Amino acid sequence: MARKFFVGGNFKMNGTVSSIKEIVDNLNKAQLDPNVEVVIAPPALYLVFVREHVKKEIGVAAQNVFDKPNGAFTGEISVHQLKDSGIDWVILGHSERRTILAESDEVVASKTKYAVENGINVIWCCGESLEQREAGKTLEVIAAQLAALRSRVSDWSRIVIAYEPIWAIGTGKVATTEQAQEVHASIRAWLAKEVSQKVADETRILYGGSVSEKNCKDLSKEKDIDGFLVGGASLKPAFVDIINSRA
Numbered sequence: 113m114a115r116k117f118f119v120g121g122n123f124k125m126n127g128t129v130s131s132i133k134e135i136v137d138n139l140n141k142a143q144l145d146p147n148v149e150v151v152i153a154p155p156a157l158y159l160v161f162v163r164e165h166v167k168k169e170i171g172v173a174a175q176n177v178f179d180k181p182n183g184a185f186t187g188e189i190s191v192h193q194l195k196d197s198g199i200d201w202v203i204l205g206h207s208e209r210r211t212i213l214a215e216s217d218e219v220v221a222s223k224t225k226y227a228v229e230n231g232i233n234v235i236w237c238c239g240e241s242l243e244q245r246e247a248g249k250t251l252e253v254i255a256a257q258l259a260a261l262r263s264r265v266s267d268w269s270r271i272v273i274a275y276e277p278i279w280a281i282g283t284g285k286v287a288t289t290e291q292a293q294e295v296h297a298s299i300r301a302w303l304a305k306e307v308s309q310k311v312a313d314e315t316r317i318l319y320g321g322s323v324s325e326k327n328c329k330d331l332s333k334e335k336d337i338d339g340f341l342v343g344g345a346s347l348k349p350a351f352v353d354i355i356n357s358r359a
């Protein structure tokens with residue numbers, strides 16, 4: 113089964129009603145490659161607004177979700193509330209949540225399990241710090257993050273993996289096509305060995321980290337790069353060029 117190219121836009125904690133409306137209007141008007149699945153992730157406050165205004169072919173993702181059905185969890189949003197609002201994706205394990213909000217591999221795995229088992233698709237992020245890369249530990253770090261996920265999750269059909277080297281996020285310092293392809297291929301090999309060949313063949317592995325309209329074409333040609341998770345550039349009109357990188 114061919115893997116459908118996937119481009120996600122992570123707005124992070126950016127935007128206002130008017131700037132997000134502008135992004136949505138721009139996407140609604142644009143000619144987007146129909147062979148690409150597009151999902152955008154605005155801040156929680158704007159999820160319903162975006163779902164109501166963006167064209168239905170574009171998916172909408174939350175940037176976090178909790179792993180309990182409902183109750184006394186101040187500040188959290190449940191999987192059921194997302195579904196009730198027509199939101200069927202969530203980003204989990206983003207390095208900003210792992211580092212700034214101290215979410216462990218286990219917490220991320222537990223949230224991912226709860227989301228996929230209750231019908232929400234997950235963009236699950238992993239990646240190494242600069243220190244870990246320089247110490248030659250990239251593949252080891254990612255294997256440990258994947259192993260924590262595998263210990264909780266058995267259905268991988270709702271998971272898209274985003275490889276996001278932390279040193280490339282928001283820095284303008286993109287991984288070379290060779291660096292990205294090497295890690296993507298090793299994630300796929302890990303899936304084949306530790307989960308199944310079918311999951312390895314079918315799971316989309318995105319690259320994230322300073323993707324722009326300038327570098328997306330070369331990255332998109334790599335065999336194991338099935339799309340992008342885009343931060344800063346998803347707030348700009350150039351996001352359309354990234355979506356259309358293979359057109």
Ligand code: PEP
Pocket residue numbers: 122276280281282283284320321322323341342343344345
């Ligand atoms: C991200 O936050 O997921 C990301 C990849 O950010 P940026 O594209 O800005 O590096």
